[in-house]
Amino acid sequence: MYGASGAAGITNAINNLSRATSKRGGWRIRRIRCSNPEKNIPMQIKLLGSRRPAWRTKALQSLISTTFRDAGPEQEAWKNWYRENRDRERADWACDALERAGVSVLGLSLERFIPACIEALRNAAVLVRSAAFYLLKHYTGRKAHFPVHANAQKREPHIQEWFEWWNTKGIRNSKGGKK
Numbered sequence: 013m014y015g016a017s018g019a020a021g022i023t024n025a026i027n028n029l030s031r032a033t034s035k036r037g038g039w040r041i042r043r044i045r046c047s048n049p050e051k052n053i054p055m056q057i058k059l060l061g062s063r064r065p066a067w068r069t070k071a072l073q074s075l076i077s078t079t080f081r082d083a084g085p086e087q088e089a090w091k092n093w094y095r096e097n098r099d100r101e102r103a104d105w106a107c108d109a110l111e112r113a114g115v116s117v118l119g120l121s122l123e124r125f126i127p128a129c130i131e132a133l134r135n136a137a138v139l140v141r142s143a144a145f146y147l148l149k150h151y152t153g154r155k156a157h158f159p160v161h162a163n164a165q166k167r168e169p170h171i172q173e174w175f176e177w178w179n180t181k182g183i184r185n186s187k188g189g190k191k
Contacts (some may be wrong), residue, residue, distance in 0.1 A: 049078045050102055053094055060087040078102070080143040083144035103150050109143035117147075123183060126152065130174045133158065133167060141167075148174065151181060 028123050052074065059071035068085065075090060076082050079097075083089040097105065110117050115132045117125055129151075132144035138160060151187045154177065 023163065049074075053078060057087060057090045057094060058120075060085060060090060076139070077142065080106050080139050080146070081112075082139065103147060106143035106146045106150075109139055110147075113137060113140040115144075116139065122151065126178055126182060127175070130171060130178060133171045134164070152178075154182070 021159075041165075056071040056074045056078075059067050060070070062068050069105075071105055071179070072085055079093070079102075081093070083093050094137075103110075107117055110129070110132055113132070113135060115128060115135070117128050120128060126148065129144045129147045133141055141158075141160045145160055148154070148158075149156070156170075156174070159166055
């Protein structure tokens with residue numbers, strides 16, 4: 013169910029870890045950037061069962077940022093969630109996060125969906141902002157920066173930029189107009 017066998021999977025995860033030579037001497041996971049973070053979910057769930065607190069923390073952070081939900085630190089809760097949701101798209105998980113936060117996006121046309129996602133960038137919850145930004149990038153293909161963890165004042169110019177882009181270029185492109 014989770015890909016590589018237990019021992020081999022853990023060995024692969026350990027190979028992706030490096031001892032940090034910091035003042036604190038803690039462990040640090042080297043980020044392996046991949047275009048499909050969903051593939052890492054089974055390994056992250058396994059790492060939740062690690063004896064090393066730093067590994068558990070990094071695994072939990074990775075799971076939360078990939079799935080746009082916080083099922084807590086319990087490995088069994090994540091296994092259950094993954095069993096129920098592994099066949100769904102990451103965009104569906106992001107839509108779920110917005111819906112849980114009260115941002116209605118399901119069933120909207122693209123012309124109404126994108127502005128709803130842009131407006132969700134103002135939400136107080138980081139997970140909601142992350143989900144909204146993911147959906148914007150996913151559906152528009154636009155490569156833009158958005159400071160998800162910044163305060164409202166620093167986020168606002170980026171939100172205005174998204175609205176301006178959508179109203180001038182994005183809406184035309186969504187209707188099949190010239191790019």
